[in-house]
Amino acid sequence: MRILHCADLHIGSSLESGLLPDRAALRRREINDSLSRIAAMARRHRIDACLIAGDLFDTDYVTPETWKRCLAAMASATPVRFLILPGNHDGRFLHAREQRASSGDPADRLPSNVKILTGGHSVRMGATRVFAAETADDIRYIKADIQLFNIVMMHGTVSGQSFTFADGTVVPFSALKNRNLDYGALGHVHAAGAAQVDARLTLCWPGCLEARGYDEPGRKGFIVVNTENGSRRFVRAALRECAAVTCTLDRADTEGDILNKIHQSLQDVAEENLVYLHLDGAAKEEEFNPASLQKMLLQEYFGVRIDTSSLTILGRGQQMNTSRVASPEPDEDATRIWNPQEEAQIAADADDWTREERPLARKITEQAEDEAGSQIALREIFRELVRDAGLAPETADEVLKAGYAALDGEELPL
Numbered sequence: 001m002r003i004l005h006c007a008d009l010h011i012g013s014s015l016e017s018g019l020l021p022d023r024a025a026l027r028r029r030e031i032n033d034s035l036s037r038i039a040a041m042a043r044r045h046r047i048d049a050c051l052i053a054g055d056l057f058d059t060d061y062v063t064p065e066t067w068k069r070c071l072a073a074m075a076s077a078t079p080v081r082f083l084i085l086p087g088n089h090d091g092r093f094l095h096a097r098e099q100r101a102s103s104g105d106p107a108d109r110l111p112s113n114v115k116i117l118t119g120g121h122s123v124r125m126g127a128t129r130v131f132a133a134e135t136a137d138d139i140r141y142i143k144a145d146i147q148l149f150n151i152v153m154m155h156g157t158v159s160g161q162s163f164t165f166a167d168g169t170v171v172p173f174s175a176l177k178n179r180n181l182d183y184g185a186l187g188h189v190h191a192a193g194a195a196q197v198d199a200r201l202t203l204c205w206p207g208c209l210e211a212r213g214y215d216e217p218g219r220k221g222f223i224v225v226n227t228e229n230g231s232r233r234f235v236r237a238a239l240r241e242c243a244a245v246t247c248t249l250d251r252a253d254t255e256g257d258i259l260n261k262i263h264q265s266l267q268d269v270a271e272e273n274l275v276y277l278h279l280d281g282a283a284k285e286e287e288f289n290p291a292s293l294q295k296m297l298l299q300e301y302f303g304v305r306i307d308t309s310s311l312t313i314l315g316r317g318q319q320m321n322t323s324r325v326a327s328p329e330p331d332e333d334a335t336r337i338w339n340p341q342e343e344a345q346i347a348a349d350a351d352d353w354t355r356e357e358r359p360l361a362r363k364i365t366e367q368a369e370d371e372a373g374s375q376i377a378l379r380e381i382f383r384e385l386v387r388d389a390g391l392a393p394e395t396a397d398e399v400l401k402a403g404y405a406a407l408d409g410e411e412l413p414l
């Protein structure tokens with residue numbers, strides 16, 4: 001059986017991340033479509049089940065249209081099965097949907113291939129069983145058959161020899177050891193990683209599926225697990241990643257030198273990506289113009305943030321240091337856990353994922369030019385703005401009506 005493990009899609013993210021407005025709108029649409037992309041990929045690659053390890057949605061407020069669209073995307077990927085674990089962002093929403101789904105009203109029923117797997121429950125699929133744990137008790141009550149490939153889905157963080165649920169409950173690894181568990185499908189941490197618990201159990205987290213901003217650098221994608229041999233592979237399948245790049249300037253650099261150095265340090269970054277450019281060293285004030293640098297790079301990349309917190313800027317006669325901002329953590333070792341031998345072995349497998357990797361740079365460009373699409377995105381943004389404004393329902397309705405009319409180019413009834 002082949003499992004696709006992803007997490008933290010954060011559909012509905014507001015993306016106030018310093019992208020240009022039109023690009024933020026496009027990015028929002030891409031994030032909102034990410035489940036459809038995963039579902040289609042899973043079906044194409046004959047994946048048996050997709051595990052979504054929490055935070056499918058960015059908030060507990062999921063519009064009926066969004067929910068419907070997600071269900072339709074999953075249903076259309078049948079026979080792929082989807083197991084969705086509630087996370088800290090969408091837990092209340094998913095718990096409520098699960099309760100409604102099991103209480104019998106046909107209107108609330110989920111597609112037959114979709115299950116919201118809440119803590120304490122499990123699903124058996126052939127020789128594989130998937131448990132969901134949302135509390136320490138859920139872990140305690142897991143009874144994993146030694147014969148099966150046993151997966152536990154959890155939403156939280158690993159540090160040292162313990163796992164911490166998103167609500168802060170700490171579970172020492174000893175509680176997970178010798179429980180016949182094979183694979184921990186984790187979510188919550190936004191950069192990929194893994195930890196070995198015992199000879200049998202590895203906890204893995206793919207990180208968020210897409211880079212939503214400059215604080216989410218590194219490789220983005222999901223993990224494919226083969227339950228027959230326990231092998232796993234990280235598939236780098238995000239539409240856009242954020243490349244965190246450091247470039248060191250020198251006080252002797254001219255403006256031209258600075259541009260050359262920066263271009264050189266960015267030469268491996270694909271144009272569809274976001275760039276977090278961390279500058280250090282020193283630059284003369286008259287040779288260094290961050291605003292025009294930003295402008296230039298925005299024509300070359302999807303998004304750019306320039307961090308000068310470690311750069312000493314030498315003014316005429318004086319020396320100043322701009323305020324220090326924490327730079328994002330590098331995650332170069334994020335995928336060190338994928339044993340290269342295993343990876344080679346799976347790559348040689350009948351199934352070829354490479355064509356999914358770094359996928360749609362060209363298609364994105366086409367999408368960006370799709371005007372109808374950006375109209376829809378504008379409506380989505382507007383609806384969310386109104387929603388977040390905390391207006392009385394009648395007022396919100398009025399505002400929405402007026403706004404939609406304006407977007408359609410109609411006269412406003414003032």
Ligand SMILES: [Mn+2]
Nearest residue numbers: 055087088188
């Ligand atoms: Mn989370």
